[in-house]
Amino acid sequence: MKLGQLQIAALLVFSLASIGVIVAQNMTAENATANVTIPVPTPPVSDNATNETTPTPVPTPILSPTPVEKPNLDIQILYPQKITRNSLVTITANITNSGNAAAKNLAVNWKLPDNFTIITKQENCVNLEPNSACTSEITVQTSLSTKVGPNSVKLVVNYE
Numbered sequence: 001m002k003l004g005q006l007q008i009a010a011l012l013v014f015s016l017a018s019i020g021v022i023v024a025q026n027m028t029a030e031n032a033t034a035n036v037t038i039p040v041p042t043p044p045v046s047d048n049a050t051n052e053t054t055p056t057p058v059p060t061p062i063l064s065p066t067p068v069e070k071p072n073l074d075i076q077i078l079y080p081q082k083i084t085r086n087s088l089v090t091i092t093a094n095i096t097n098s099g100n101a102a103a104k105n106l107a108v109n110w111k112l113p114d115n116f117t118i119i120t121k122q123e124n125c126v127n128l129e130p131n132s133a134c135t136s137e138i139t140v141q142t143s144l145s146t147k148v149g150p151n152s153v154k155l156v157v158n159y160e
Helices: 002-017
Strands: 023-027 032-036 073-078 088-097 107-111 116-123 132-142 154-158
Touching: 073 154, 088 107, 107 116, 107 132
Parallel strands: none
Antiparallel strands: 023 032, 073 088, 088 132, 107 154, 116 132
């Protein structure tokens, strides 16, 4: 029987030694026993070693950029299909604010070709709130010296 106990102890020693456990054997002729000492491992001292668990990352919410409030002016110029020399012509500009902020202190400036002269100017464009429109209308006199062919009429709108 004692021999059987010794074999078990030897197997125990082998198994524990393979995982780094210190085994101290104390055998006498009458008593075959194996004393097993299992030390509690001390973690190495290191800046990288911690006993803390890694927290589960929390997704950062994606924030939509705050829309910039600004006016967005659309200009449509209406004019007759045919303009003759030495005549009066009415040209109208429809200005629409499709932005999300008001356009304030509008300054409407017509840029006309040579030999076009503004006779009258009517407009109701001062402040233009979002989703609103205003009109600037001019009556122009052409001269006998007006260039035949395409002529360019431009409208420049400044605002705050």
